[in-house]
Amino acid sequence: MTATTTADLVVVGAGPAGLSAAVAAADLGLQVTLVDAGAQTGGQYWRHPDERHRDGFDRPESTGHHHWDRFTDLRARLAAAVRDGRIRHVAERQVWRVDASPDEDLVLHTTAAVGADAWRPAERSVRGRRLLIATGAYDRQLPVPGWTLPGVMAAGGVQALLKAHQVTAGRRAVVAGTGPFLLSVAAGLAEAGVEVVAVCDANALSRWAATPLRAVQEPGKLLEGVGYAATFLRHRIPLRTRTVVSEVRGASRVSEVVLQRVDARGRAIAGSERSVDVDLVAFGWGFTPQLELAVGLGLRTRVDVDESLIVDVDDDLRTSDPRVFAAGEATGIGGAIQSCAEGELAARAIAADLGRPASPREMTRLRRRIGRGRRFAVGMHRASPVPAEWSGWLRPETLVCRCEEVTAAEVGDTVSCLGADDSRDVRVTARPGMGWCQGRVCGFAVSKLVSERTGIPSTERDLEPLAKRPVGVPIRLGEIADLMNTPHKEDAR
Numbered sequence: 001m002t003a004t005t006t007a008d009l010v011v012v013g014a015g016p017a018g019l020s021a022a023v024a025a026a027d028l029g030l031q032v033t034l035v036d037a038g039a040q041t042g043g044q045y046w047r048h049p050d051e052r053h054r055d056g057f058d059r060p061e062s063t064g065h066h067h068w069d070r071f072t073d074l075r076a077r078l079a080a081a082v083r084d085g086r087i088r089h090v091a092e093r094q095v096w097r098v099d100a101s102p103d104e105d106l107v108l109h110t111t112a113a114v115g116a117d118a119w120r121p122a123e124r125s126v127r128g129r130r131l132l133i134a135t136g137a138y139d140r141q142l143p144v145p146g147w148t149l150p151g152v153m154a155a156g157g158v159q160a161l162l163k164a165h166q167v168t169a170g171r172r173a174v175v176a177g178t179g180p181f182l183l184s185v186a187a188g189l190a191e192a193g194v195e196v197v198a199v200c201d202a203n204a205l206s207r208w209a210a211t212p213l214r215a216v217q218e219p220g221k222l223l224e225g226v227g228y229a230a231t232f233l234r235h236r237i238p239l240r241t242r243t244v245v246s247e248v249r250g251a252s253r254v255s256e257v258v259l260q261r262v263d264a265r266g267r268a269i270a271g272s273e274r275s276v277d278v279d280l281v282a283f284g285w286g287f288t289p290q291l292e293l294a295v296g297l298g299l300r301t302r303v304d305v306d307e308s309l310i311v312d313v314d315d316d317l318r319t320s321d322p323r324v325f326a327a328g329e330a331t332g333i334g335g336a337i338q339s340c341a342e343g344e345l346a347a348r349a350i351a352a353d354l355g356r357p358a359s360p361r362e363m364t365r366l367r368r369r370i371g372r373g374r375r376f377a378v379g380m381h382r383a384s385p386v387p388a389e390w391s392g393w394l395r396p397e398t399l400v401c402r403c404e405e406v407t408a409a410e411v412g413d414t415v416s417c418l419g420a421d422d423s424r425d426v427r428v429t430a431r432p433g434m435g436w437c438q439g440r441v442c443g444f445a446v447s448k449l450v451s452e453r454t455g456i457p458s459t460e461r462d463l464e465p466l467a468k469r470p471v472g473v474p475i476r477l478g479e480i481a482d483l484m485n486t487p488h489k490e491d492a493r
Helices: 018-025 049-058 068-084 155-163 181-191 205-210 219-235 293-295 336-355 359-383 410-418 425-431 445-455 458-466 477-484
Strands: 006-012 030-036 086-092 093-099 106-112 125-133 137-139 152-154 170-175 195-201 239-241 241-251 252-259 275-277 280-284 288-290 299-305 309-311 322-327 399-401
Touching: 006 018, 006 106, 006 336, 018 030, 018 086, 018 336, 030 093, 030 125, 030 336, 068 086, 068 275, 068 336, 086 445, 093 293, 106 336, 125 336, 152 155, 155 252, 155 458, 170 181, 170 241, 170 252, 181 195, 181 219, 181 280, 181 425, 181 477, 205 359, 205 445, 241 280, 252 280, 252 458, 293 458, 299 458, 336 359, 336 399, 410 425, 425 445, 425 458, 445 458
Parallel strands: 006 030, 006 125, 030 086, 125 322, 152 280, 170 195, 170 280, 195 239
Antiparallel strands: 093 106, 106 125, 137 288, 195 241, 241 252, 252 275, 299 309
């Protein structure tokens, strides 16, 4: 395949879902273009050391990973398909816009992920008959007093340093938030030599008892849990449930945190405060699907069980635009193996759309596998929600949007004093989410605070503006000008 070839399928994202879809589609005879911002495949889940310098790392590249054999198999199949010309792998590029005119090929406009774009303008667009969005998710964050101090990190960022660089972000850590991901991060830190003084989950483990049948849908997850328990015992890591980090303290960086017990709704229990000396705080409150492309295309969305905005798809991962499919975390947070199954099912559905044999029996098996995974995910989200009254941990001066330095009081005043009645009104009035990250960090918290003030739950209408932007990733103005001057000006309308 060449840069000017129209692919049967363009896959955006080379994590578990995108990588699985690309190799499955190629095996089914489709011409595939795989676009990813990373220099190497694997996404956030299989992030690993630089493959060109493996000898420079003390530990194997598989350190800290689950299902590593699955990844190495996919990586080898991708390499073979690239050599054979069945897949064109476009690495270190991001898609900033998709033109999807009816009855025409989809045109994806890309830009360099890092630095100036060395590609000629005519080479920057990718064409395809079908599109699979497999853009993954990023860490969801909630503000607390002191959360902007150096040494406070997203749990996923802490794990990324461990996996990709085998570097620890601190020596004495507390991991806090909610959900099973905290266990993975804490276990990885402990195995790397960090003293993990506490893992604080805002919810009680007994919440899993409310959905016992959902919990057993994924036996592999239960085995992972047993492994984490063994690591916790070996390193003497205390797991504190119904406990939160209610404040982070320090001068130039983190030096201590305040741990506090909470009730079932997240209300802090007076007198339960306890200070702990740390130099690293890893916060994890779940994940937010990355939907800039999906929302920009006008695809139908819905609010999932964990209050995230996700792409609405049918049983074969087809979106409201029949040419566009979505798989992985974009359709709901469910884990890597779930994402792999969704990627393969989407590939088979696309192959069937394009007249290729796709094995109905195998598609039925994948649908059943995905159904089990989704039932488990619903149980996980119900057992690990963001506490209903988490905003009680905030102070009026606590920053909610760190980019634009918007405080909790300013968000509240915009609703109560200025009459803003949804997240978009608050955003354009008080400017939370208008800075560099464009609401990726503060968007969820802002929507929750607005809902609390108005008494109206967030809907798709409230959450879509936080992800909708005409330019999906930062680009230079010159790139837009270049687009208008290429021989394909009709693609830039």
